[in-house]
Amino acid sequence: MNRRAVLVGATIDAAIAFVAAATALPEGARWPAFAGVLAGGLVGGYLAGRGVGAWHERVRHGLLAGLLGGAALAVAVWWSLQPGTPEGALWPVNYLLATGARWLPPGAAARYDALLGVGAALACGTAYAVAGTLAAGAAPGGEAEIELSRD
Template sequence: MDRDAILVGAGADAGLAALAAAVELPEGVRWPAFAVVLAGGFVGGYLAGRLAEGPWRRRVNHGLLAGLLGGAALAVAVRWSFEPGAPSGALWPANYVLATGARWLPPGVAARYDALIGTLAALPYGVLYAAEGALAAGAAPGGEPDAPAVRE
């Protein structure tokens, strides 16, 4: 395992998640910024796969690990964005989707399991980064370093 490749990919993902959680954005920019944040796992996975080199399975493993670490940071950032007083930034749409999409929950359930609902809602965002990281790392260039060039 190439720890540097994993740390660079995870660092890119975690940095994007922290930036999305901490920066206040104007109302018209929040949804496009949210889309960029949701696609951010591709960045970390690509970096991890590109730096790891080697066969595609090795790159996928590095991208998956980077995505898991970056996804954990994104899940924490999303969960933190549900707290009162958090900046209305790129993660505000996640809060909006939970608030408007959870209308089917009985009021007693929402009141009783408030923190748990926020945590469970944040987990899919972290899983998304792991899947994106594996996919992007597998697609990143970086075949066998000692493989001979193929000529037509």
């Protein structure tokens, strides 16, 4: 296990999450920035898995970095749902929760309001873990290439 590679990937994921939560953005930039934040899991996973070894080792590194970075994103999303926080790249989560409640049964949003926020935070964190795992598996590794010789 290359702890340094995992730490690099998780640190990138966490930095993206916390900058997204703490930086206010103009209204027109929030949705594209949110897509960029979710794609940040790909960056962390790629960095965690690049050059580590066989594909299954890269996947394990990307998953671990994605879980750590995803935990940071989950905290950042939860924090961004609190009153008085900057309206930035994580604002679309708040918007989706506010407008998506119309598909819930009557009274469910009021009854489970705190759980909806926690669920949204966990879903975003899971997106980082999945993206990190996929990106690490697709990253170039250290497998030895088989050379075929013609004799």
